Amino acid sequence: MMITELPAVDLREPKFDLFIATLGYEERSSSILGHVTSERGVALGFPHNHELSFAANRKRFAECGYEEVVVEDEQAESIVRDRLRDLVEGRRNGAALRVGIDISSMTRRRMAFVLSAAIEAVTQFDLQVDLLYQLAEFSSPLRDEASNVHIGPVVPELAGWFDRPDLPLSLILGVGFEVGAALGAREFLDPDHLWIFEPESITAQYADAVREANLDLWAVATGQAEVFRYSIFRPLEIVGVLQNLVDKVLERSRVVLLPFGPKIFSAACILTGLQRSGVSVWRVSTGPLASPTERIGSGKLVGLRLQRQTVRSADSDVGFRPDKSW
C-alpha cells in the first residue's frame, strides 16, 4: 500500500464516489459537506453525546441524502468494509473509484477500526481512499475532570506484540492542548526513552495553548526527550518522520505511540501501527464521560491518500515495509 499527500487541486473541491463522514457533536463534522461532493454518502454516528451541533449535523446530512448509521466504534469497521465492497461490486466498466473519509471528528478508537477496513480494501481492490482532516477554529481547551476509563491500546489489534518483552520501552508521544494529559501518560508508562511530537500551528493562540497545557511535561522532559515539531499542513511528512523514527527505535526497544493533539497525527500513528506488528498504539479516554467540546470547522483541509502500491515514487510517497500481508 502506498500513502501520498493529497495535492492542493484535490483539496479545493474533492469529488468522491463515496464519502464517509462522521455524525457527531462537532460542527465541523457536517460543515465539511460544504467542501466535498460525492455520489453517495454515509454518516457514521455515535450512540451517545447527542448534544451541541449533533441535531444540526443530523439534519444537514439528511438534507444531503446521506445514509445515517449510528453504531458503536467496533461496528464501524464492518460497516465501512461492507460499503466499500458494495461500491466495488457496483463499479461500472472498471472505472477508478475514489472514496473519502473524514477523520476530523472521529474518536481514535473509531479511526482505528475505520482505517483498518480502509487499508484492507485498498490492498484488495483497485480503489483510492482519501483521508481528510479539517482544521478547527481555535477554542480554549477545557480541563476534563472525568476519570479515565481506559489507558491502553486503541483497539486490541493495535496492542502490538514484542518478542523481547525485556527490551527497554520507548514512548513516542504526540502533545495537544489536553492539559496535563501527555505528562500523565508519560508518568503512567514511565518509558526508558521519550520522543515528543509537537504540532506547529498557523495560530499563535493554539501554539501557546499547547505549550501552556504541557508546561510540566517540558520541565520533566527537557534534556531527556527529543522533540519533533510538525505541521499539520504537511501530513505526509508527519507519516514519513514518524515511521522512520519508529523503524530506527524498533531495532533496540519496544515502541508505544500515544497521540494527543490533532487527529491527523493520530491517523499517522494508527496507520503506522496497523502496518507494523511490533508497534503498540495507545489512547487515553474518559469514554462517554468526556465533556463534549464544540469544534467549528475552519474550511482548511489536509489529507492523505491511500492506494495500492504500483510504481514507487521516491519523492512523494512513503513506502511501507509491512511485516504482515494484507
Add this chain to the structure above:
Amino acid sequence: MDGSRVFEVYNARNLMPEEVAKTFVPPPVFDRLARRRNALVIGPRGSGKTTLLKMLQQPALECWENPSANEFRARVDYTAIFVPTDVVWSLQLQSFGAQIEDAGTRQLLGRSAFTTHVLRSVISAFVDRTDCDMTPRSHHHRRVPLTPEAEADIVREVSSVWLCRPRIATLRSLRETLSERLSDLARVANREARLGELGRHERLTDSGYVDLSFLPAARAAVEIFESVSGGSGHWAFLFDELEIAPSWIRDDLLMLLRSTDQKFIFKLSLSPFTVGLPKHDGAEQHDYDEIVLWYPLKEDGYHFSEALWKAMTKARYGEAIDPATLLGHPPYATQANEWAAEGTAYLPNSTVAEAFQSLATDDGSFREFLSNRTIDPSFLQEVSKDDRAKLLRKIAPLVYFRREFLASRAEAPQPSKRKGHRRSQRPGDPRAVLRTRKNATVYSGVEAVFAACEGNPRVLINVIDRLLNDYDSFGEVTEASQARVLRSAARAYSALLRTAPVPGTGGFGLFRLLRKIGRFVFNEVVRAPFNPDPPTTFVVDSDISSEVEEALGVAVNMGAIVYLPDKDAELVLKSLRSKRFRLSYLLALNFTNPMRIGRPISLSEILRRSSSDDEGDQLPIHFGDT
C-alpha cells in the same frame, strides 16, 4: 552508566541488575526478603518492589558494594529467576489473540506466551550462573564453570523437553529461539483467528509447545542444568507487578505462595489492593512472609530516605552529605539549641513561642483555646512540663501550619463596601481570609522533604536529584527551591493520578475525590475554629459506594492514599471497608494539608460536609449496595 547518572533513571524496571546494585540502599525489610522463603512484597507504585526483587539476582549481588553486601551474598543461597513485566507487556498479553472468538483458545495461547517468557528468564539465569557471560564482576556468587561441551549438552536436553530447536547449542541461542517462539505465537494467533474452530485441536497439537507449563518445564531444565554442571541448590522465581498481570496468571502464581516445593521458592510483588483476589491466609499460617513497602508513619521512612540521600550525594560528590546541611529543618522542628532541660524552647523569644503568640494575635479561636486552658502564649515556659509534653508539643506543628496560611489583620483586605459582600476577618469563620503561600516554609526542610516523598525510592530519587541540581547551580538549596521541586513533583504525580484509569463509570474523577478529602482536611485545620486534634485521616465506611471504593483502590495502589493498618490487620486488601487511610504527603502540597496523622473520620461524612459550590458535583455516597 556510572553511579551518579543512574540516579537519573527513576524506575528500576529500566535498569540492569548491575546498575540497580550500584546505588542500592537496603531498606530494613530486605533482610526478610532475602531469606530462603516464599514472600509477598506489597507496596504501591514506586515503593521499590522491583528494585528489591532485582537485587536478589546474581548479577546484582555480584556488583553490590555495601558494608552488608557480603552478608547478603551469603544469605541468598538460591538462584533468582527474575521475570520482568510492565503494563505494556501485560496489556499485550490480555489483548493477545483478541480476534479469536473462543476464550479458551485465547487463554491457552496467552498462557503459552507467558510460559515462553518465563522460560526465557530461566535461561537468562543459567547464563548468569555460568562463565558464558564474560562481564567481569567484583564478587562471584554461585557461579559454576561450564565448558562449551557441557553447555551444548544442557541446551540439547532442555531443547528436547521444551520442544524447540536453537540454531546452535548455546544458552544464548536457546534464549533467542524462545524469542522467536513468541513471534511464532503471534502467527499462530492470527492463523486461529482466520481459520476458526474447525481443525483447531489438530493444529494446536502440532504446535506442541502451547501445552507446556512453566513450572514443570523449568524444573526439568533446572535438573538438567544441575546434573550437567554439577551445581545444586534452590531456585527462586521472582514475579513482579502481579497487580497488572491477567487474573488467570496472577491467581495461579499467588497459589504458589502456599507451595512447599523442594526446589523452587516464590517471591511475588503486588500492590496493596487487588479486586477479585483469591482468599489466601498463608501468611497467618507462616507459609510465606508478607513484606510491606510503605510507611504509615513518616518517621519510619526517615532513616531509609536519609540513607538514600547520602548514597546519592556520595555518588555525585564523592562524599556523603548530611541532608540537614543542605535542606535545613522546617520551622516546626525546633532547633537543638533551643531545647534545654528546663524548657528553654518555650521562652518568649523562641521559635515556638513566637509562633504561638503570632497565631494568638490573629486567631480568636486559638486565643480562646489557650485561654480555656489558662495558657498565656507570652509565658509558655510557665506551663507545666507535663502539659508542655502532652499538649504544646503536640499542637505546635498545627500552630505553625495554621499561622502560615491565615492572613494577619494587617494583611487582610478591607471588607468590601458592596452590600452583601462583606468578608470575614475572623479566623475560625469559613470565609476567613487566607494567605496564598507559593513557597510555604512548612514544606521545606529535611523532615518535610522526606515526608513528602513517603520513603518512596522513585519519588525520592527524582526529588533529591533535582535538589542537588539546584545545589550545583546555585551553591545552596533554598526554601523556595525545595518548595518548587516538591510542587513540581506533586504536579507530575497529580498528572499521573488523573491519567490512571478507574474501572467503571462512576461519573466522577479520582482526583476530584482526593481533592474533596484534601479540602476537607484543609478546612478543618485552617479555616475551622482551632482544633488540637483535627481529623486528617478517614475510614471507608459502609455508606461509601462500590464505585468510590474502586476508585480508592486505584488511589491506594498509586500511593495517593496510604493504608494505616491496625496491628495484625491484613496487608493485602480485598476490600477497603472499615480500613483507615490518609492522603499521601506529596499530595499535601496540592491541597495545603499538614503532614500529620490525626484522628479518623468516616469518608461519607467528609463527602457530605465537603463544599461543592465551586465544583457543582456530588459524589455517590450510597448506591444501595453494601
